[in-house]
Amino acid sequence: MTSLGAALGLLLSAAAPPPDLQAPEAAPAPPPVEDPRKVPAARSGGETTVYDTSHNAFGRALANMDPGRWTPMADGKRLFMKDWSRGPQAVAGPLSNAVRCNGCHFKDGRGRPLAELGTEAPLLVRLSVPSRRVQGGVPEPTYGGQFNDRSIPGVPAEGALEVAYAEVPGTYPDGAGYVVRRPDVRLARLAYGKLSAHTQRSARISSPVFGLGLLEAVPEEDILALADPDDRDGDGVSGRPNRVVDARTGEPRLGRFGWKANQPSVRQQAARAFSEDLGLTSPLYPERTCTAKQARCRAQAAPQGPSLDDAALDSVTLYLRVLAVPARRDVADPTVLRGQALFQQVGCATCHRPSLRTGDVPDLPELSRQDLQPFTDLLLHDMGEGLADGRPDAEASGSEWRTPPLWGLGLLEAVNRQVRMLHDGRARTFEEAILWHGGEAAGAKERFTRLERAEREALVTFLRSL
Structure with missing residues (x-):
């Protein structure tokens, strides 16, 4: 994981960081022709955008962050x-499934390269069984809502994950061949x-x-305005919101985070990860995840009160809220511009919306009224049988997934030294990820396959610029 100084290093202010932080690494030199800070197309996060293409690109603070947030952010980073x-x-x-947050979110990105994982699983597996009372199902009675392959001494781990891949060859209409891979997780x-x-x-x-x-x-109203659940415009795309339970109030809220948009806020997403991934309790999830059939797990003495109190959870939440988005690169390159036009032409931008705008955020005004380029609509879309997991989550069906943001996509290899995309990491290349699209995205995929080879490569070059 990056050092704290490196993680916060591109804060664009004259304020010095706290004394316990290392000096920030020097930022990469801007392109010689034009300062990227003056190119609107490069500013993925508006005024919050940071300009870094190094292995620390995902761990920087908001460029416009108030200097007074250095210490609170550092506190959250330590807990992370x-x-x-x-x-x-x-x-x-x-x-x-892990003992620290950055064990899974390596350098604030995705998992580490498979060769470095050792005995750690490259995936986690969510579990549920259907329920007539609870939409989306309930935890599996023996193993709970998530399969845990790690444990403390004296408690057996639930088991192990084994992953095998089957290669599936195909051919583009122009005769070029390709191979995608299908995972088999046991x-x-x-x-x-x-x-x-009945386990899903x-x-x-x-x-x-x-x-x-x-x-x-x-x-929320901006996200809902993008929804078209009945496909009234007839384009074959019918994005819809996921409504999920707010763990604090018990009321339904718009889901935004997670592969199926099953969490409504950064704070609840963090608390749920602490609960299911690390086994830590919090004010939002005060009960351990041991099931009634796991006696040795339940016999372990629980700490007095939650493992994380409100202050600790707030600290981690702040850290996650002020992590910045890296700028795009090569935005004036002719091939990138051609690829961007093709991205629109084939229909990718129907779900991967290029732009959104933030509202007013009283407690973090740095986030307010920013023009973003996230390439997502934060809505659910049916992605077809090829990507279906068969497991509903709240109002999301077994074949629906939230449109994942694409910003930072071109820096995955620089930060995480690998490219593993889609919900289960099956795609090793941008092309593989596109070729797995089905359902509402089947038309866009078909149009992509019918592009000439140079056009397909231009579209991928555009994705690498994000």
């Missing part, structure tokens, strides 16, 4: 990097007995955590 299984006050849950060495015969499962890869504060700041 903390190993909760070590030290005299270790509070790691009996069952988990739950092995089950420690607590068989899964329910979904393999997931971690998502980058930068830009979350900006997405949270987009007014």
Whole structure:
């Protein structure tokens, strides 16, 4: 993970960072022709945009951040990097998938390269069973809502994940060949007995955590205005919102975060990850995830009060809200411009909306009224049988997924030294990711396949500029 100084290094102010932070790394030199800060097309996050193409590109503070937030952000960063299984006050849950947040969100991006994972699983698996009472289902009775392949001494881990890939060859209309891969994720060495015969499962890869504060700041009415659940315009695309439960109030709210938009806020997304991924309790999720059939897990003495109190949860939430979006690159390059036009032409931008605008954010005015280029509508879309997991989540069906933001896509390899895309990381290239699109995106994929090779490459070059 980046050092704290590197993570906060591009704060564009004269204020000095707290004394316990390292000096920030020098920012990469701007292009010789024109300062990128003066090119609106490069500003993915408006005035919050940072200009960094290094391996620390996802860990920078908002460029316009108030200097007074340096210390609170650093406090949140420490909790994000903390190993909760070590030290005299270790509070790691009996069952988990990791011991620290950045174990999955490597450098505030996605997971580490597979070769570096060792015994760690490259994925996690969500579990549920259908319910007549709860829309989207309820946790699997033996293993809960998420399969945990790690544990503390004295408590058996729930088992292990085994992933195998089958290569699926195909051919473009112009005769060029391609290969995509289909994952087969198995739950092995089950420690607590068989899964329910009705178990629904979904393999997931971690998502980058930068830009979350900006997405949270987009007014709900603007997102709902993009929805077309009945496809009234007849374009074959019918994005719709996911309505989820606010863990604090119990009321329904618009979902924005997660692969199926199953969390309404950055704070709840963070609390849920602490609960399911690290086994830590919080004011939003005060109960451990041990099921009734996991006696040794339940027998472990719980800490007095939640593992994270409100102050700690607020601190991590602030850190996540002020992580900036890196600027686009090569925005005036002719090939990039051609690819951008093709992106629109084939229909990708129908769901991957190029622009959104934030509203007023009283507690973080740095996020207010920013023109964004996230390439998402934050809505659910049916992506077809090829990508379906068969597992509903709140109002999302088993074949619906939230449109993932594309900003920062071209820096995945620089930051995470790999390109693993789609919800389960199956796609190793931009082309593979496009070729898996189906359902509402089938038309866009078909038009992409019918492009000439140079045009397909131009569209991918545009994606690399994001």
